[in-house]
Every structure is written in C-alpha cells, then in structure tokens.
Amino acid sequence: MNKYWKSILVFTMIVLGIGTFYAQSIFASGGYPDFKIKTIAGDAKEAEAIQVRAHYSAPKYEGSVTITANGTSDMNDLTFWERLDGMINNPDYRRLTTDYRQFMRGKYMWGQNMYEDDDHLAYADIHYDFRSFQAGNFNFNIAVLDKENDETNEFTYDVKDDRAINHMYVESVEKVDDELKVFTTINRYSNGSDEHEIRLYIFDLNTQDLVDVKTVESVVDEGEYDAYLQMLRESDTLKPKDYVVFRRELIEHKVVEDEANGNYEEPHTVESDLIVYNLKTDELETLDMPKQLEEKARVNLFDGKNLYFTEANDTGLTIITYSIKDQNILHERHVDIDHAENVEEYAHLTVQNDRFYINYNQPESNQLPTIYILDTETGDIVYEGNIVAKTPADLPEDYSFSIFQLAVQ
C-alpha cells in the first residue's frame, strides 16, 4: 500500500475537487432573484401568455433572464443541448422545431419568412451565390407542410431579372388558398440613386409554378433625400392576415451646426405614407385616414387587420386603433402610467391574439416594469400588473433591469 500513496492521494484529490465543484454547480441557484408577474388589477390568466426577456445586472450577476407569470429562468436552466439549439431566443422557434422537427431541418427562421395556420406551415427563403463581393443567382427555396398528413411540398424557383440585383430578401410569406404570396425587397445600388423595390411573387402550390410577379412599390434615392420602404412588422409574423402594410418614407439629412461638438446630420422626415396590400383581392388600397392620425407620431403596430397608433405624454400612453377594413378609428384609449417620462423610448409594445400589451420600465430608475393589457376589440384595459421579486430581500440595493424583448406565446 505504501508504494501507492502518491497516486491514491492525487486520485482522491481529483474525485473530491472536481466532484464537489460540479455537484455545486448542479445544485447552485441562478444568482438572480426569482422574478414573477404580480397582478394588480384584472384576471391573472391574462398574464400567463407573457414572456419578458430582460438584461439584469447586479453585483453578482450579469445576464439575460426570462420572466413569466410562474417565475424566472436564465440560460443555465436549459439543458446543454437545448442551449445549443438556440431554444431560448424565440418561443415560436422552440415550438416549431419540437412539433415539426423534420420539416424545420436546415431552415433559418427569422419570423417573417414563415407562415402558419391550423393546417399548414410555410417557409420561403432566398439563396444566392456570393462571389467577388457581388451576390448573384438568386433563387427561392419554398416548402409548405401539410400538418394533417405530414406531407411537404418543396420546390425552388430561379429569379430572372433583366437588371443586376445587389440584394434580395424575403419580407413576408402569406398563404392564401392554394397560392403562396412571397413579398421580397430588392435593392439595387448605383451612385447616389439607390433603388428599393417591394416585389411580390405568387406561386401556385398545386403546380409549383410561378403565376404572377408584380412590383408593389419602388422608390429611388434622390440627391440629399433617402427613400425607404419598410414593412410594418406585425407582432405575430406567423399567423394569417388580411393585409400587408408598408411604410414609404422620404428622409432628408439636414446638417445641424453645432460649434461645441462639430456639425452632424439629423434625419428629417419629409414625406411618409402607408401602402396597404389586400391579400384577398390582390389590390392596393388607399387609406383615407383622419388628419389627426396622419399628423400623429408613426404607427408602430399592426396585427394583420388593424393599425395601432400610439402617442406618449407625461401621464401615459394613448393608443388609437384604426381598422383598415372599415377605414375608421375603432377606439382611442389613454393608459395612465406612473413615471411615464420616457414611455416613448422604453415601452415595449406588442399586439397578439386580440390583446395589446404594454411593458414599461426605465432602466436607470431602479424600478421594476409595469405591464398593461388591453382588449383590442373594446379597447378596455383588462389587466394591470408588475414584475416583482418573489422575495424582495433577494433584490440588491444596486441593480439594473432593462427589458429587451416582450413575447407572447
């Protein structure tokens, strides 16, 4: 035995040292307070769908936490394998890769390139070759899953165009009956007059043929004016909708003279209007909006049917719901919010499943966020709550908390 004491000593040290360390790491608590959503008014059930992601930093912890009505988790609460597959980022991605694992293989989902209804899951992506700093050979990869019989309709289509395209990407994928409508943005760059085009490709899913291509809108930068075409991102990009809406903007970069810090350019909106494409009739609609809305701050949200205009002031946030179909204001509601000075900058808004969600906090204020939920049909506030630490003592004196994502499942 005497002969072996050195080896035995080292072996014991390894088992004890490494064993204890990893046993501790398995049983260790996260290092963050257990946050939860506390109901102040309304039905607690309303908050169950909410998932808030925030950056929390305290003397002993710095990282992203995910908060739901039930409690808090962070990266370390997922298994090693779940983290690898990027499960934490997006609840939709997690659900789709779990439920339709085979279909989702090799698919890069960034929201707007997918569509989902009760029977189908559709995907469109544009691939291209990239050689000597010039992209070329753009082609569509399209796949539609029939959920019922688990069959995938998959095909590709080569983009043909007379003029060189610098960049092209998918803006939105919509399935209407047996047609797949893929909205794309096409950029062409040339000296001083860059061109941006929204182009729609319509595919027949039965024959896998292209049935129609049309330019929805196209703009060109002129002189000191920059032109922009942007799709209004609806909060739930997957679900079917009636309209697709784009904002067209003309921006002038004015030079502001500043003797202290040197001159800088400030963007200034010259023109801004909305382009509405009706997916059922395949026609553009003109919005005859009340002057009150046209002059108001930009429209932020769209749920496929209605546009939601917001206006912030010191007492809170006013939400104006405008119906595209009826071409009128459905309702206007003011939500009183405490410490609303920076509501415009720090409120996270989303609209989903007929609910309008407001999640607000000021990162520097050492205050935890408040949550308001409105019914989009009636405009009524159906829920008010805030995020709190289950055990207030867990919250250190000095911390910072800032929301970066508000998702609804």
Place this chain on the structure above:
Amino acid sequence: MKRYVKLVNFEFNRIAKVYAVLLGIILTSQIIGVMITANGYLKKADKAMNEDMMSKAEFLQMYGQMDFHNIAYSIWFIGPIALSVAAVAFYIFLIWYRDWFGKNTFAYRLLTLPTARLNVFFAKLTTIVLMTFGFIAFQFIIYPIESTVMKWMVPKDFRIDLTFHELTQQMLDLGLLYPTEPMLFLLHYGIGIIAVTILFTVILFERSFRWKGIIFGVIYSAVAGIVIFLPLILQEFLLNGYFYPSELIRLSMLAGVIVLAGSIALSGYLLNKKIRI
C-alpha cells in the same frame, strides 16, 4: 488490470516530485497574488480616503468594490496555471522519449514486461490525464483558501465575494480550462484526451520508423482531423444545415470516439509489431 494499475502508479511516481513542486508553485504564487492585489487595492483606498479626502461612497463609486477578478487577471494567478499547462504539454512527449534517451534504454525493459504492451500506452495516457485533472481539482480546492485570505485582508464593505463558479463564468479564458458545467467539462477534456492519443500515435510512428515515421504521423493526424470534422464539413457543404446543432455535436462526438479507437488500435499495432528500441 492489476498490471495496468501497477504501471500507472509506476509512471506517476516518476513525475510525482516535479508534480508536487508545480502544485507548490501554484499555491504560493496565487496566495502571493491575492496578498499583493488586495494590498494594492487597500493602499489605493487609503490614499483616496485619507489623502484626497474622498468619502467611502465616492471611492467605491470611482474604483468599485474589489472582487476576485482583480486577482485572477494578475500574472501571479494566471502565470502558474500557464506553467502547468506548458508542463503537461511538454511531458506528453517526454513521457515516451525519456524511456529511449534516459540513462539506460529503459524502453527495452518496459516493453519486455510480461503484460500486454498496450498497457504501457494506457498507463502513460492515464498519467497525463491524472496530472491534468489533478491541476484542475487542486485549483478548485485551493480557491476557497485564497478567497478566505482576501476576506481577511479586505473589509466587507469593500469586497464582493465570488464563488469559483461565478468567477469563471465571466472569464472566457479560465472558463475554457474550468468549464462551469459537467457536459462542457466532458467535451473540453474529451477533445483533449483524443488529441493526446493522436500525439501518442504520432510519437509511436516516429519511434517505429524514425524520420519516415514523422511523415506517417503527420498524414495520420490529418486523416484523424478530417474524420473528426467530417460531420461539420458535410453539414456545411453538402447537407445545407440538415442537422440541428445538438445533433451535430453528438455526431462529432461519435467521430471522436472512432478516432480514439483508431488511434489506440494503431498504437497497439505499432507497439507490438513495429517499435524499435
């Protein structure tokens, strides 16, 4: 099995003294590091509060509380760790070559032992693993001691106490050596063990065929590398991202096990049939 254990013990005893010295260096150097860093911080606080007449709050606002990161980034802490890494890397080669170039041709005796020659290979591999894991475990064990020394020196209001887990979580370089979770530990050191077996095979090629063996060795390492990265290469160039990342890592692990088995089999063959004393 008994022969293998005996050989491991024998191999480990041959390096034990040097190993003990290295552990000693780590302990003393790191404790000195704690004292120097803590002292520097206290001096700064003393100067700020007694000479520049800052309040405690102002000082903390300006310099922050002291935590173990201040120490972990000092040469006193990192230096001996780097030294240990270098020592293991060096010994991977020396563990074989000392038998050929030592006082007497020890390799001759080792290979004529009445046991499977592959046991010699496994004993040397185990010794390298024991040394490496020993260093890691030693660091885990001495950290609480170092942390206590810091607690003695720095008053409570001026410090943040971190566990080793909290320390390495925010340090990418140390996190590589001391992964914060078991699965990563297995992956990191699994890759390490596979790399060591490949190096051992290359060394045996060289001992078998001398100069020509180095060429064989290089070719073998390249093949092993390709096999290990094959899932990644296929994923990127042929399969258009067919596998999910978790599946890809599992496939790479399988490829690693194949290479490990291949290296062991090839080493066994070289030891039994081709080795030259």
